[in-house]
Amino acid sequence: MTGESGKGAGASPARRRGPSPEKTARTRAAIVEAAMAEFLERGYSASTMAGVARRAGIAKGTIYLYFPTKEALFAGIVRDIVTNPLREAEEQEIGPDETVADYFRRTLVPVMRRIESGGRAAVARLILAEGARIPVLAEVYRQDVFLPLIEHIRLHAARAVKRGEAGGEILARHPHLLLAPLWVGMVNNGVIAPQHPVDIGALFEASLSLIFR
Amino acid sequence: MTGESGKGAGASPARRRGPSPEKTARTRAAIVEAAMAEFLERGYSASTMAGVARRAGIAKGTIYLYFPTKEALFAGIVRDIVTNPLREAEEQEIGPDETVADYFRRTLVPVMRRIESGGRAAVARLILAEGARIPVLAEVYRQDVFLPLIEHIRLHAARAVKRGEAGGEILARHPHLLLAPLWVGMVNNGVIAPQHPVDIGALFEASLSLIFR
Amino acid sequence: MTGESGKGAGASPARRRGPSPEKTARTRAAIVEAAMAEFLERGYSASTMAGVARRAGIAKGTIYLYFPTKEALFAGIVRDIVTNPLREAEEQEIGPDETVADYFRRTLVPVMRRIESGGRAAVARLILAEGARIPVLAEVYRQDVFLPLIEHIRLHAARAVKRGEAGGEILARHPHLLLAPLWVGMVNNGVIAPQHPVDIGALFEASLSLIFR
Amino acid sequence: MTGESGKGAGASPARRRGPSPEKTARTRAAIVEAAMAEFLERGYSASTMAGVARRAGIAKGTIYLYFPTKEALFAGIVRDIVTNPLREAEEQEIGPDETVADYFRRTLVPVMRRIESGGRAAVARLILAEGARIPVLAEVYRQDVFLPLIEHIRLHAARAVKRGEAGGEILARHPHLLLAPLWVGMVNNGVIAPQHPVDIGALFEASLSLIFR
């Protein structure tokens, strides 16, 4: 609930003194967006309030009208960043005759391929970096992204077992295996060896083939 | 050997005046240990040289006799923690009748099981966190750990192919796959969900079984 | 304009929020004055930003709002002190019937006589002292003071030659000769023998008489 | 009396424990030489005891066996540096039929031409730089170099007056004038415009010609 854009959508005809609510909302949005970019690009410590303000095109002091401290700004922003990019994939239904392998291939591969654009690796880095010190960060990520995804995998693994599809057993026991290629890929491409990126999609498909024979 | 003073590894028999070599070795060790703790606990940016000195029970300036900058200290620590354990595994020879799968099982599983003790996961977190902004970090890790390991895997994958062992092909094409369980595990256990740790060793064995049928 | 923030010389009619322009101008002036005193009194290296701030009655950080580095502050101060007084002399026109000797006597002697008040000699000392190590210093002095003055002298020497006034030739060949009394004087009075000051003005006039017979 | 090389030249047959006096003298000389180079090259503040030690090929601590503080080292060294380079010239007798102008031309011009080699400009800079803060510096220079030279000039100017040689009067009144070209030259060539050096010898000769018609 960080990005709420106003106090009731209805046209409140009672004009208020001072800036309009829309203006305020716009300012807030500018801060959020600027902070997002700043934190993703530089990490928490290396980001400066001045930098955020500059990016947002406002004065330093203004930020403090919306967020009491740098840490509060960070925590607020993170919630916005860490919306589950996989939710869409999770919400897709499996077809009646579709194997679990095919289902994962159909719904997850495209997401994996897109995972690196939009600074997803940067987000991962952010969470890994500050997660231990700013617990809310890891917390949000775990609750909104990680656990649901693991649960999703476990669920369909159970289905595969029930249907007698090969690979169900192992995935049911080790649902993390399905995510493994994603992390090696993000780590490799984002930090360790950006010069020699691996194809996360291909890695994922290879892994999928292995699991489901 | 990046950025350390490194007083010559050879035993120079030239009599030293002043403090004994043991003393300096002890000082150096104290710095390394203190820095390790500090960086692991707080991350790079939030750590201070003063804090390291305090922990080590020495003066601020003393650190600079051993490491020219904070960055060099960081890189030095990372190397110390991360490099050695894997090298040991890589140096083991494969037996004449041993399958590649067995070889990996024999040499790598123990390492994987030990990977989390001694703050290995924490170091990984550090590298991911700061690697993008402190290039020397990712550099050290890439050169000393990552690439050698990938090469090691590729080499034995080729051997598996030559011997007609199943799984060789896919591993030769995607050597990163073998490391994938390690990373999900470290990420999961170290940051995202330390309350629900996965068994990295088991994950790795499962993955190995999948790859080599 | 090297290294100063320079908030736009044009009168931007855009209403300012926050502190008034007068206030900032006053702050800036306080910094300049304090820095001047500090540098003249202690030299560059021995001066501290904290000392300047204390003298100016402001916080350390405030200085950095106006000058990005200690070096820039130094260069800025030097320019302020040194540049203007000679420009005034150079801008004066020579009269149609005025000999070059008279022109120099009329325009330069007063400047020479005033050269020691306002810490001019101290500045010269600063430039000589630090010029070799802080190149921007010598640079500023050379570009803003020295070369223009030499050029000015050369120009009028040429005029003297054309008019057949005695001394033109030698001055055209050695324009530095005209400045020589100034430097002996500053050096003698400022450092070597302040107890036995020489009269720079008199020295200059004597030199002028010699050159122009 | 800074460079004295031992305790009595006679062969004291009583062998002493520890290093020989010659060794000590050599160490001291090495320090002096190194410090000289260091101070001339970098100035006082920018010079470091470590740098001096490195240059001298000894340990930092050793310097303190010979000079109690950095300042003492500086002051000691300066005396060695500031030996009058003109003493030789001053000691030459004027010939019975030689004009004062010729005498100066004969004895001073060669010195002037040599004045820039051997870091003379650097010495001047050193004295100007620190003279105000370390009074002994200017003091030594004044007593050993400056005043004797001025006196020397004044003396011969008086002689020129007595003999009715032109220029005597003005030089008697303004002896500094004779040194003026030297200072402009050193200042110009050493700091302000090393790229456009003036020929100090030529400048001096021109000045001499002017003074003595």
Add this chain to the structure above:
DNA sequence: GATGAATGAGGATTCATTCAT
């Protein structure tokens, strides 16, 4: 005498935060 590791005060610079306008 000689060494060089150790010390710690001190200095330039940054930046989150405040507050008068």
Add this chain to the structure above:
DNA sequence: AATGAATGAATCCTCATTCAT
């Protein structure tokens, strides 16, 4: 609500000086 000048604590790093060996 918005501004941005001002603050000063905090940080990295340097270097004269000491002293155990």
